[in-house]
C-alpha cells in the first residue's frame with residue numbers, strides 16, 4: 206500500500222458516500238453479542254472516492270486528507286481489499302475468474318467517526334468491481350458478501366434513505382424521505398464502535414415508530430433518538446460541544462450519527478448551511494466540517510433556494 210498522486214486516470218471511479226444515522230434505536234441483543242437496531246438512515250452527496258483499473262497485478266494506493274490514518278493499519282485489513290478478496294472468492298466458487306486490479310482509495314472522510322466511511326468504501330468497491338469485471342451477481346449474493354464485511358455494508362450498497370433493522374441487514378427503502386442541506390462535523394476524535402456498544406446500559410429501548418400519514422420530517426426526527434449518544438458523550442465529551450455549536454447556528458435539526466463522534470445538522474436552505482459552515486470552521490479550525498446535502502428519495506421540497 207502506498208500513498209500516491211491521486212485518483213486521476215482510473216478506468217472507473219465511484220463515490221463512497223458518508224452514511225448518516227438520522228435515528229438509531231437499540232432494541233435488543235443477539236446471542237452472539239451483536240445488537241438489534243432500528244435505524245433511519247440517509248447518505249451524503251459527498252464521501253471517499255475509489256478508482257478502479259484492470260492491472261498486470263493487484264495493487265492498492267491511497268491519497269486524500271485522511272489517508273495517513275489508514276497507513277498505519279495492516280493493508281490487508283483495509284475494507285477495500287477485504288471486499289475485493291471476498292467478491293473474488295465468491296466468483297471463483299462459481300467458476301468465474303476475476304483478474305488483477307489496481308484499486309485506489311481517496312480517503313476524504315475521517316476514520317472511525319460514525320459516518321461509515323469504511324463500510325461505504327467496501328460497498329463502493331463491490332459495486333465498482335462488478336462493473337469493471339462485467340460479471341453478474343444477484344442482489345442476495347451481493348448482500349451476503351456485504352454483511353460479511355460489516356453490519357453497515359448492506360445499507361451502504363443501497364446508498365439511499367432507508368430504515369435498517371436486524372443488525373443492519375434488513376432494509377426498507379424510504380422513497381419519500383427528502384434531500385436536506387446538511388453539515389457533518391467531527392471533533393477529530395476517533396471513537397471505537399464496539400467500545401460504545403459495550404458501554405450501553407440498556408439493550409432494550411423503545412422501538413422506532415414512524416407516525417402514519419404525511420409527515421413533517423423534522424418533527425418526526427425530533428421524536429426519535431440515537432441510543433448510542435449517551436455512551437459516546439460519556440467517552441468523548443467534545444461531542445457535546447460539537448452538538449451545541451451546530452444547534453447555535455439555527456439548524457433545523459442536530460444529532461450524533463452512528464457511534465460518534467460525528468454530528469450532523471439539517472438546514473432549511475443552502476444559505477443557512479453555508480453561513481453555519483463558515484462560522485464553525487472559523488471558530489473551530491481543528492474540527493472537520495463537511496458541507497453537503499443528504500441524498501433524497503423522491504420528494505424533495507425542502508431546499509427553497
Ligand SMILES: C[C@](O)(CO)[C@H](O)COP(=O)(O)OP(=O)(O)OC[C@H]1O[C@@H](n2ccc(N)nc2=O)[C@H](O)[C@@H]1O
Nearest residue numbers: 226238239240324355356357358372398399402463464
Ligand atoms: C453503529 C452503526 O454504524 C450504525 O449504523 C453500526 O451498527 C455499526 O456497523 P459496523 O461498523 O459496520 O459494524 P461491524 O464492523 O459489523 O461491527 C463492529 C462491532 O460493533 C458491534 N456491533 C455492530 C453492529 C451491531 N448491530 N451490533 C454490534 O454490537 C460489535 O461489537 C462488532 O464487533
Ligand SMILES: Nc1ncnc2c1ncn2[C@@H]1O[C@H](COP(=O)(O)OP(=O)(O)OP(=O)(O)O)[C@@H](O)[C@H]1O
Nearest residue numbers: 283284316317318319320321322323324357398463
Ligand atoms: N477503507 C477504510 N476506511 C475507514 N476505516 C477502515 C477502512 N478499512 C478498514 N478500516 C478500519 O475500520 C474501522 C472503522 O472505520 P470507519 O471509518 O468505517 O468507522 P465508523 O465511521 O465509525 O463506522 P460505523 O459508522 O460503520 O461504525 C477503523 O478502525 C479502521 O481502521
